[in-house]
Amino acid sequence: MSAGTEKTTRWKCVCAYDGAPFAGWQSQRGGDAIQDIIEARVETIFGRLIRIHASGRTDAGVHARGQVFHFDAPWRHGAEKLRAALGAGLPRAIQIKSVREAPETFHSRFSATGKIYAYHIHLGDPDPFTRPHVWACGRPLDFAAMQAAAAVLRGRHDFRAFSALNGPPRENTVRELRRLDVTRRGARIRVNAEADGFLYKMVRSLVGALAAAGEGKMTPGQIRELLATGKRTPLLPTAPPQGLFLERVLYP
Amino acid sequence: MSAGTEKTTRWKCVCAYDGAPFAGWQSQRGGDAIQDIIEARVETIFGRLIRIHASGRTDAGVHARGQVFHFDAPWRHGAEKLRAALGAGLPRAIQIKSVREAPETFHSRFSATGKIYAYHIHLGDPDPFTRPHVWACGRPLDFAAMQAAAAVLRGRHDFRAFSALNGPPRENTVRELRRLDVTRRGARIRVNAEADGFLYKMVRSLVGALAAAGEGKMTPGQIRELLATGKRTPLLPTAPPQGLFLERVLYP
Numbered sequence: 058m059s060a061g062t063e064k065t066t067r068w069k070c071v072c073a074y075d076g077a078p079f080a081g082w083q084s085q086r087g088g089d090a091i092q093d094i095i096e097a098r099v100e101t102i103f104g105r106l107i108r109i110h111a112s113g114r115t116d117a118g119v120h121a122r123g124q125v126f127h128f129d130a131p132w133r134h135g136a137e138k139l140r141a142a143l144g145a146g147l148p149r150a151i152q153i154k155s156v157r158e159a160p161e162t163f164h165s166r167f168s169a170t171g172k173i174y175a176y177h178i179h180l181g182d183p184d185p186f187t188r189p190h191v192w193a194c195g196r197p198l199d200f201a202a203m204q205a206a207a208a209v210l211r212g213r214h215d216f217r218a219f220s221a222l223n224g225p226p227r228e229n230t231v232r233e234l235r236r237l238d239v240t241r242r243g244a245r246i247r248v249n250a251e252a253d254g255f256l257y258k259m260v261r262s263l264v265g266a267l268a269a270a271g272e273g274k275m276t277p278g279q280i281r282e283l284l285a286t287g288k289r290t291p292l293l294p295t296a297p298p299q300g301l302f303l304e305r306v307l308y309p
Numbered sequence: 310m311s312a313g314t315e316k317t318t319r320w321k322c323v324c325a326y327d328g329a330p331f332a333g334w335q336s337q338r339g340g341d342a343i344q345d346i347i348e349a350r351v352e353t354i355f356g357r358l359i360r361i362h363a364s365g366r367t368d369a370g371v372h373a374r375g376q377v378f379h380f381d382a383p384w385r386h387g388a389e390k391l392r393a394a395l396g397a398g399l400p401r402a403i404q405i406k407s408v409r410e411a412p413e414t415f416h417s418r419f420s421a422t423g424k425i426y427a428y429h430i431h432l433g434d435p436d437p438f439t440r441p442h443v444w445a446c447g448r449p450l451d452f453a454a455m456q457a458a459a460a461v462l463r464g465r466h467d468f469r470a471f472s473a474l475n476g477p478p479r480e481n482t483v484r485e486l487r488r489l490d491v492t493r494r495g496a497r498i499r500v501n502a503e504a505d506g507f508l509y510k511m512v513r514s515l516v517g518a519l520a521a522a523g524e525g526k527m528t529p530g531q532i533r534e535l536l537a538t539g540k541r542t543p544l545l546p547t548a549p550p551q552g553l554f555l556e557r558v559l560y561p
Binding site for chain 2: 073190
């Protein structure tokens with residue numbers, strides 16, 4: 058590439074963020090979405106508005122350790138310097154972890170073959186360093202019952218009842234939940250979820266179901282029924298956002 | 310104790326706080342010190358100003374997992390309900406971990422026989438969840454040199470050079486540094502320090518010396534000289550507050 062050419066490259070970026078200070082990923086009128094903040098930085102670097110495209114939005118309060126986005130821009134100084142330039146002007150709650158050149162065919166959302174989320178529940182009163190990143194559940198949870206519920210949910214199902222969809226039932230809501238592990242360590246319960254894709258608010262609904270099972274408010278039979286009917290019930294809570302982390306987006 | 314009596318009890322409280330949002334422990338004119346916030350809560354409960362007394366102040370930005378304070382107040386509903394009442398009205402960055410009745414002779418500061426601090430250094434670029442609670446040092450540190458420096462500092466010494474004292478040299482600045490361990494795990498270096506007491510900014514100065522040793526800027530011989538002369542040099546940095554945690558106050 059000779060100097061002066063405006064050859065545009067597709068850049069694949071991995072970022073981490075603490076969701077607390079922001080209005081979620083997706084661009085907002087107020088400008089305090091993570092997308093807005095990163096786009097403002099990109100605009101500063103390149104002198105014009107360039108859209109960035111994420112693997113998917115995360116709701117207000119949800120965190121990420123490995124959100125992926127891409128954008129197209131001319132840059133002749135290498136990926137590492139672009140990473141540094143992007144990161145230098147961002148709030149400390151957003152970190153650009155890596156930047157790599159990607160083929161033109163790469164798309165953060167459409168090329169993804171899966172996602173991994175983690176959710177943290179804390180039994181009892183978490184300390185001030187833990188509290189911003191867990192669901193302080195406050196009630197005892199039967200761990201074995203949670204694991205039994207996870208076993209029902211794992212696999213290929215229509216997860217319509219475990220989403221917050223309002224639209225017509227045309228959308229394909231079948232997903233392959235490859236992994237749904239519940240592990241415990243002291244007062245901390247961690248849920249790991251991996252699927253080929255997740256519906257809107259699906260992880261938080263799955264965790265809500267696990268917690269309801271742990272409280273003895275929902276049986277494996279009722280969970281099976283939710284999967285079969287696709288009808289959400291008020292029995293199914295949505296776990297709060299601050300315990301949720303987008304860990305990784307998977308690509309071929 | 311019969312109903313209606315105003316018998317005053319001494320309450321020993323253990324608290325944790327994230328230091329980031331506050332102007333340190335000690336009461337400030339602006340009222341945004343941790344002491345001010347807890348005293349305002351105590352005043353709400355008891356209807357009058359009651360001073361609280363800590364084991365010692367922590368600077369702005371310094372965290373605590375086990376700061377201890379006491380106060381005298383009449384309360385007839387037991388320690389656990391007092392803990393809940395105190396905690397209920399506090400910002401989430403402050404947690405009352407325990408409240409216990411203490412003998413009148415107990416004093417958070419004067420009864421203490423020692424303190425334990427931890428300090429966290431992060432090599433490289435910490436993620437947004439780690440960054441608020443570490444010193445992101447940014448330079449490689451020679452771990453063996455840090456351990457050698459710690460070995461020189463451990464024990465009974467005059468730590469005047471490792472403090473930020475401005476006053477006359479009358480104050481007793483001899484302390485018994487019972488423990489100064491440097492451990493490493495991945496990108497994280499943790500310093501554990503225990504002493505019968507610490508001078509003002511002593512832990513952060515000790516960590517500054519360890520980091521200077523790790524950077525090859527300070528030899529064990531220079532550290533010995535600082536201990537011997539009691540004269541601070543500009544070579545000795547003060548580590549930033551956000552990596553420091555008051556872990557525990559020790560009582561007989």
